Amino acid sequence: MSGQRYKWIGTRPNRPDGAHKVTGRARFGADFNMPGQLVGKVLRSPHAHALIKSIDTSKAAALPGVKAVVTSGDFPEQPDQIVPAGEMQVNLRDVTRNVMAREKALYDGHAVAAVAATTAEIAAEALALIEVEYEVLPHVIDVAAAMRDGAPILHDHLRTEGLTPPSNKPTNIAKRLEFAKGDIAAGFARAEVVIERDYTTAPVHQGYIEPHATLASAAEDGQIQLWSTTQGHFQVRGFCSRLLNIETSQLRVTATEIGGGFGGKTVVYLEPVAIRLSQKAGKPVKMVMSRDEVFRASGPTSGGTIKVRIGATRDGRIVAADCTVALQSGAFPGSPVGPACMCSFACYDIDNIKVVGFDVVSNRPKVAAYRAPGAPIAAWAVESTIDLVAEALHMDPIELRLKNAAKKGTKTHYGPTFNVIGLVETLQAAKNSAHYKSSLAPGRARGVAAGFWFNVGGDSSAAAHVGEDGTVTVISGNPDIGGSRASLALMAAETLGVPYEKVRPVIPDTSSIGFNFVTGGSRVTFATGLAVVNAVRDMIEQLKARAAKIWEVEPDAVIWEDGYAKPSSSNVGKFEPLSLAQLASQAGKTGGPINGHAQLNAQGAGPGFGVHIVDLAVDRDTGIVTIERYTAVQDVGTAIHPAYVEGQLQGGVAQGVGWALNEEYIYDAKGRLQNAGFLDYRMPVASDLPMIETVLVEVPNPSHPYGVRGVGEVPIVPPMAAIGNAIARATGVRMIDLPMSPPRLSAALDAVPRKLAAE
Amino acid sequence: MAHVVLTYSFARQFADGRTEHEVPGNSVRHLIRALDERYPGIGARLSNDVAVAIDGVIHQNAFLEPVEPGSEVCFIPALQGG
Numbered sequence: 125m126s127g128q129r130y131k132w133i134g135t136r137p138n139r140p141d142g143a144h145k146v147t148g149r150a151r152f153g154a155d156f157n158m159p160g161q162l163v164g165k166v167l168r169s170p171h172a173h174a175l176i177k178s179i180d181t182s183k184a185a186a187l188p189g190v191k192a193v194v195t196s197g198d199f200p201e202q203p204d205q206i207v208p209a210g211e212m213q214v215n216l217r218d219v220t221r222n223v224m225a226r227e228k229a230l231y232d233g234h235a236v237a238a239v240a241a242t243t244a245e246i247a248a249e250a251l252a253l254i255e256v257e258y259e260v261l262p263h264v265i266d267v268a269a270a271m272r273d274g275a276p277i278l279h280d281h282l283r284t285e286g287l288t289p290p291s292n293k294p295t296n297i298a299k300r301l302e303f304a305k306g307d308i309a310a311g312f313a314r315a316e317v318v319i320e321r322d323y324t325t326a327p328v329h330q331g332y333i334e335p336h337a338t339l340a341s342a343a344e345d346g347q348i349q350l351w352s353t354t355q356g357h358f359q360v361r362g363f364c365s366r367l368l369n370i371e372t373s374q375l376r377v378t379a380t381e382i383g384g385g386f387g388g389k390t391v392v393y394l395e396p397v398a399i400r401l402s403q404k405a406g407k408p409v410k411m412v413m414s415r416d417e418v419f420r421a422s423g424p425t426s427g428g429t430i431k432v433r434i435g436a437t438r439d440g441r442i443v444a445a446d447c448t449v450a451l452q453s454g455a456f457p458g459s460p461v462g463p464a465c466m467c468s469f470a471c472y473d474i475d476n477i478k479v480v481g482f483d484v485v486s487n488r489p490k491v492a493a494y495r496a497p498g499a500p501i502a503a504w505a506v507e508s509t510i511d512l513v514a515e516a517l518h519m520d521p522i523e524l525r526l527k528n529a530a531k532k533g534t535k536t537h538y539g540p541t542f543n544v545i546g547l548v549e550t551l552q553a554a555k556n557s558a559h560y561k562s563s564l565a566p567g568r569a570r571g572v573a574a575g576f577w578f579n580v581g582g583d584s585s586a587a588a589h590v591g592e593d594g595t596v597t598v599i600s601g602n603p604d605i606g607g608s609r610a611s612l613a614l615m616a617a618e619t620l621g622v623p624y625e626k627v628r629p630v631i632p633d634t635s636s637i638g639f640n641f642v643t644g645g646s647r648v649t650f651a652t653g654l655a656v657v658n659a660v661r662d663m664i665e666q667l668k669a670r671a672a673k674i675w676e677v678e679p680d681a682v683i684w685e686d687g688y689a690k691p692s693s694s695n696v697g698k699f700e701p702l703s704l705a706q707l708a709s710q711a712g713k714t715g716g717p718i719n720g721h722a723q724l725n726a727q728g729a730g731p732g733f734g735v736h737i738v739d740l741a742v743d744r745d746t747g748i749v750t751i752e753r754y755t756a757v758q759d760v761g762t763a764i765h766p767a768y769v770e771g772q773l774q775g776g777v778a779q780g781v782g783w784a785l786n787e788e789y790i791y792d793a794k795g796r797l798q799n800a801g802f803l804d805y806r807m808p809v810a811s812d813l814p815m816i817e818t819v820l821v822e823v824p825n826p827s828h829p830y831g832v833r834g835v836g837e838v839p840i841v842p843p844m845a846a847i848g849n850a851i852a853r854a855t856g857v858r859m860i861d862l863p864m865s866p867p868r869l870s871a872a873l874d875a876v877p878r879k880l881a882a883e
Numbered sequence: 884m885a886h887v888v889l890t891y892s893f894a895r896q897f898a899d900g901r902t903e904h905e906v907p908g909n910s911v912r913h914l915i916r917a918l919d920e921r922y923p924g925i926g927a928r929l930s931n932d933v934a935v936a937i938d939g940v941i942h943q944n945a946f947l948e949p950v951e952p953g954s955e956v957c958f959i960p961a962l963q964g965g
Contacts, residue, residue, distance in 0.1 A: 206931065206932055208931075212963070213931060213932040213961060286892050286895075286896060288895045288896070300892070301890070301892045301960070302890070302891040302892050302895070303890055303891055303892075304891050304902075330965070385965075386965050387964065387965020388965075390963075390965070460963075462960035462961075463960075463962060466959065466960070493963060493964060493965040494965045495964075495965040496964065496965065497963065497964065497965055538890060538957075538959050539888040539889075539890060539936060539957030539958070539959050540888075540936030540939050540941065540955070540957045540959070541938070541939045541955055542939055543938070543939035543940055577964070578941060578962050578964075579964070580941075580943060580962050580963070580964050581941075581942075581943055582943045582944070583944075644963065644964045644965055645962065645963055645964025645965070646964055647964065725943065725944055727940060727941075727942040727943070727945075727948070728940040728941070728942070729941060827940060834964075836965075837964055837965060
């Protein structure tokens with residue numbers, strides 16, 4: 125634990141948005157409406173890969189009640205280059221084609237046209253009247269197949285970046301990456317135990333409960349208002365302004381309450397379409413995806429293949445490790461293969477490492493971020509192999525990890541040397557946890573895995589205003605997904621020395637606060653928290669100056685302590701401390717309103733590490749896995765609001781259990797998605813999970829005044845391997861493919877004679 | 884002089900395969916400029932879509948960040964999250 129004592133940080137008050145959410149008062153994406161609004165709907169490709177030879181919208185446009193129709197011709201062509209949009213580096217050529225197919229439909233569900241009509245029924249009827257002439261092309265779904273010579277090529281212009289010498293051959297491999305340290309051959313030559321396996325993972329959807337939804341209102345004078353369920357309304361503004369050639373000052377975006385995002389709501393799908401329809405129709409246009417559309421046309425994260433080899437000496441020292449990761453990015457380049465490569469062996473201090481990555485396109489929806497993008501995929505393979513090494517060496521899996529754990533001073537294979545990190549403390553906490561010390565019940569087996577995520581910082585703006593009664597409004601620009609309002613208010617209260625209840629956090633539209641990068645990368649409590657702390661500190665300086673004016677002393681003769689201005693010493697004079705409310709009540713007489721502001725590019729987000737322990741049982745007849753007990757241990761820096769930190773850990777585990785045991789996309793022979801709904805795409809429900817236990821380890825981040833590290837992504841990194849490791853110990857069968865679903869696990873168990881498996 | 888570390892991919896693409904370099908400069912901007920003089924073209928690549936770790940602390944959009952003599956400065960692919 126940090127050893128620091130705070131008055132408000134570390135407490136567990138109710139979240140400021142809690143009452144609104146549990147009473148149904150909170151307004152999510154689909155809850156916004158305007159007078160005279162139209163209903164927008166999208167026509168989607170039924171083909172996985174097809175040339176669009178023509179689109180005839182005349183019959184749809186002529187249907188009474190239809191007010192606008194758009195196709196790709198309504199969106200300006202974009203250059204084939206990486207440019208910033210809302211501070212994200214994106215290839216706008218690809219983004220505009222993902223929003224609305226241009227020359228080709230590249231996946232089942234790819235948008236090809238859209239309509240706005242007075243009713244949903246008329247809009248649906250209009251879609252049926254749009255005539256699209258397709259030339260169906262051969263398609264490719266899986267990453268390994270997409271990499272083979274002779275695979276159907278998605279983009280004729282695509283060449284593999286990162287090849288030496290460069291290749292001019294059309295390909296589905298968009299990029300090759302390589303990271304290395306030491307001498308991999310010499311390292312493996314020293315190894316006394318070498319384990320090598322090939323693994324796969326399936327693409328999985330973020331599974332947010334709230335579908336994408338937006339409402340656009342374009343006025344005749346060019347001003348546009350947009351409401352969107354998003355993780356970053358400044359990014360929505362950035363994308364839409366770029367895609368539609370609209371000045372950012374003309375576009376005012378409000379982030380609605382959000383029913384989950386997990387990375388999947390950091391990009392745009394409906395928003396540019398709704399704006400264009402609204403501009404053409406002259407009326408507001410509302411668009412809401414169905415669940416079928418969410419699955420067919422948004423997210424998911426990549427699936428991939430991972431080859432891992434780890435070599436160790438008999439005393440448990442890992443001396444060499446390499447892996448090759450190939451991730452499918454969906455229809456356009458941009459999988460998280462870079463982070464996957466960098467996270468792969470980040471938990472370990474190994475002298476000799478080589479990691480190669482490939483970014484591969486295939487006829488699936490373009491992938492979007494999903495908690496710690498890429499890291500869970502690499503961890504599934506690496507942490508499973510680490511477990512095999514522990515088995516081969518007859519070592520406790522936590523002891524093996526402790527013996528090789530990265531720590532301050534460890535040089536990573538992707539370059540940087542770690543500063544203060546908490547992996548060793550986290551492994552020790554896991555080892556000493558009640559769960560790990562407990563005996564296994566009969567029929568159960570235990571698995572362990574570790575995980576790493578960088579966490580990020582970035583641009584944030586914040587303001588703090590004092591009302592005339594001394595209560596405080598804290599304004600910042602990140603949609604609240606995981607309780608960030610509460611965390612920001614706690615840090616403001618701590619800094620200002622006032623009760624949490626006196627601080628009201630607000631998230632306004634893009635015109636009412638400076639730029640904030642997305643709610644993602646586990647950055648908000650760190651980066652926007654830093655902006656809030658600095659804004660409050662700015663306000664405190666003004667409060668001190670006002671007290672100095674009242675007392676007729678120099679400003680540096682005043683200190684701020686526990687919510688009061690006080691003389692810095694008895695030499696200043698004898699003055700009664702002035703409260704925030706007293707100073708606020710006299711603000712007009714002492715210089716006007718008292719506000720604080722801050723804007724920054726937060727640097728030094730502290731990396732996070734987690735260690736998970738799972739006990740489970742396997743029904744050998746059905747292949748059904750029952751999670752009996754689960755503990756997530758994580759270095760969280762400082763838990764600003766422990767309950768919401770625990771919630772992040774529990775949520776990550778729940779999603780990881782789904783990723784491990786059930787979730788996958790099922791395509792038919794024509795490349796059409798067959799399970800686009802929660803009935804057939806099986807995510808965990810409450811009855812699938814035990815109460816997930818958490819252990820919060822606090823190794824403060826030296827780059828934040830309260831030691832904050834991001835916490836939201838690490839917990840989805842270890843679960844798949846932890847569960848796979850437990851299944852291997854329960855059954856004797858090592859699973860290498862995700863998901864370890866009942867049919868797949870049952871088949872694997874059937875393939876091994878029961879007696880052998882029991883051995 | 885700062886100790887600059889490039890990934891293998893950056894090194895192979897722009898720096899004759901050399902991943903480690905001693906580079907003069909007291910800010911990230913100066914290091915990029917000096918590297919570009921040695922390896923024309925690398926400057927543009929290292930100025931966009933790249934994160935920079937200075938003595939183990941990762942910076943997004945690093946440009947003016949100061950660099951001490953002997954500092955380890957690593958250029959790595961940009962990071963985003965979910």
